[in-house]
Amino acid sequence: MSLHGLLSVTIGVPNVEETAAYYADFGLAPEADGWFSTRDAGRQLRLVAAPTRRLVELRIGVDDPDDLDRTAASLARLGLTAARQGTTLETAEPVTGTRVALEVAPRLRQDLVAATPYNGPGRLERQGNRAPGFMRQDPVRPRKLGHAVLGTTDYARTTQFFADGLGFKVSDRIAGIAAFLRCSTDHHNVLVLAAPVNFLHHTSWQVDDIDDVGRGAQSMLEGNPERHIWGLGRHYAGSNFFWYLKDPAGNFSEYYSDMDCIPEDQLWTPEDLEGARGLFAWGPPPPASFLHPEDLAAMMTGAHAPR
Ligand SMILES: [Fe+2]
Numbered sequence: 629m630s631l632h633g634l635l636s637v638t639i640g641v642p643n644v645e646e647t648a649a650y651y652a653d654f655g656l657a658p659e660a661d662g663w664f665s666t667r668d669a670g671r672q673l674r675l676v677a678a679p680t681r682r683l684v685e686l687r688i689g690v691d692d693p694d695d696l697d698r699t700a701a702s703l704a705r706l707g708l709t710a711a712r713q714g715t716t717l718e719t720a721e722p723v724t725g726t727r728v729a730l731e732v733a734p735r736l737r738q739d740l741v742a743a744t745p746y747n748g749p750g751r752l753e754r755q756g757n758r759a760p761g762f763m764r765q766d767p768v769r770p771r772k773l774g775h776a777v778l779g780t781t782d783y784a785r786t787t788q789f790f791a792d793g794l795g796f797k798v799s800d801r802i803a804g805i806a807a808f809l810r811c812s813t814d815h816h817n818v819l820v821l822a823a824p825v826n827f828l829h830h831t832s833w834q835v836d837d838i839d840d841v842g843r844g845a846q847s848m849l850e851g852n853p854e855r856h857i858w859g860l861g862r863h864y865a866g867s868n869f870f871w872y873l874k875d876p877a878g879n880f881s882e883y884y885s886d887m888d889c890i891p892e893d894q895l896w897t898p899e900d901l902e903g904a905r906g907l908f909a910w911g912p913p914p915p916a917s918f919l920h921p922e923d924l925a926a927m928m929t930g931a932h933a934p935r
Contacts, residue, residue, distance in 0.1 A: 630695035631688055631795055631811035632735045634818070636671060637776050637831055638685035638727075640678025641877035648675055650855075650875045653848060654833070655769040666833065668738045669772040673831070680927055681877040683726045683778055683828040686818070688794070688811055689733035699730055703793045721789050723782040724826040728794070738771065744837045761839025768844035770833035774868075774884055775816050777830050779823030783807075787820045799890065800865045800899050802906035808865050815866035815888040825928045829921070830872060830880035837885050838869045844883045845871040858918045859883075861911015865901060870911075878923045 641647045648658060656664035656673055664673040676684060690696065696717040700710045703719055710719035715732035744760060745753035754760070780786035787807045790796040796809035799816055808816035821829055835844055841860060848855050857880055859871025868884040875881055890896045907914055 630691050630698070631730075632691060632733075633689045633812040634773055634775065635669075635687040635689045635731065635733060636673065636685075637683065637687075637773060638674040638676055639828060639831070639877075639879060640676050640680075640682045640684045641875075641879070642677070642679060642681070643876055644675050644677050646876040647879075651675070651881070654873070654875075654881055655767060655844060656833075657769070666772050667769045669736050672773040680930055681828060681879055681923075682826070683724065683776060685727040685729065686776060687729045687731055689735070690730050691732070691735075693732055696730055696732070699794060702795065706788065706793050708789070708793060719793075721778070721780075721786060723780045723786045723789075724778060726778065730794070736772065741836055744839065759839065761837070761843065764839070764843065767847060768835055768840045768883070770835055770844075770883070772834050774814060774832040774834050774882075774887060775819060776828065776832075777819040777821055779821045779825065779827045779829050781823065781826055783820060783822035790818055790820060797890075797893060798898050799888075799896065800901055802901050806906065810890065813889050813891050815868075815890060823924075825924055827921070827924065827927055828879050830882050832870075832882035832884050834887070835883050835885050841869045841871050841883045841885050845873065848873050858914055859911065862909045863907075864905045864909040867909075870908075872918065878921060880918075880921070 651664050652658050658664050662674050663671040666672050693715060699717055703710045708719060708722060710717050717730040719728050721728055747754055790809050791798060796811050798807055799810050800808045805822045807820045809818045811817045835841055845859055855873045857872040857874050862869050866887050868887040870882050870884050872880045872882050
């Protein structure tokens with residue numbers, strides 16, 4: 629696979645300062661120029677001013693310059709243009725207008741974090757101590773950006789852009805509604821979602837384990853219960869534990885752990901997920917606002933207003 633990972637997201641919001649404070653609370657390290665860093669992968673989120681919230685840019689890592697030439701040719705076959713500048717190829721997703729930059733970049737190598745000991749029947753990994761998650765004093769800081777979920781008014785075209793244009797692989801689908809696409813060994817790095825308006829549904833950030841999913845969410849909700857959207861639960865697609873929170877601009881951000889890994893394409897059989905499986909394996913019932921964020925109607929009105 630020539631693509632090897634999602635490098636960063638740029639999110640446009642009308643309230644940059646307030647939203648920046650939220651992502652600092654979320655555990656991303658703010659820098660002076662609007663960027664935020666994760667623990668393992670550096671600068672991965674940028675906030676910029678925009679009239680309404682939206683996904684402005686995705687940066688994707690590739691191995692070498694030949695990959696850029698191949699991608700430019702694939703995009704041309706779809707009738708799309710791309711601009712090459714040195715080791716970067718820039719294009720735009722044709723439905724949502726999200727800028728997509730492919731960049732020659734080193735692959736992310738994460739240091740091994742020792743497995744958390746969990747007891748089970750006949751398997752006492754921890755004896756004489758309380759759960760180690762309780763001993764952690766440090767605030768949760770996400771390890772890396774995992775994925776972004778893009779709502780699009782033309783599901784087929786946006787999916788075609790990522791799959792045929794850029795070379796993302798399909799991991800699973802909800803027929804006609806959602807495509808879980810990967811550009812790394814993670815189960816999904818981009819999820820294309822059929823929607824009545826183009827918008828950013830959520831970004832997702834890896835933490836060490838289920839305890840840190842819980843610890844992170846707990847800390848975000850302390851004094852800010854309105855940030856809660858949905859969790860704790862476990863997705864079927866990707867198998868990850870999740871907890872979704874909402875930033876002050878209306879974008880959701882997810883803490884996740886234990887995502888499925890697909891090192892060889894032949895090892896994985898994509899499924900067409902039906903019913904609840906498309907959404908989750910277990911957890912509290914998903915709130916209506918998860919599927920249809922409350923500001924969508926207003927965004928649609930804006931989208932249809934005369935320019
Ligand atoms: Fe997610």
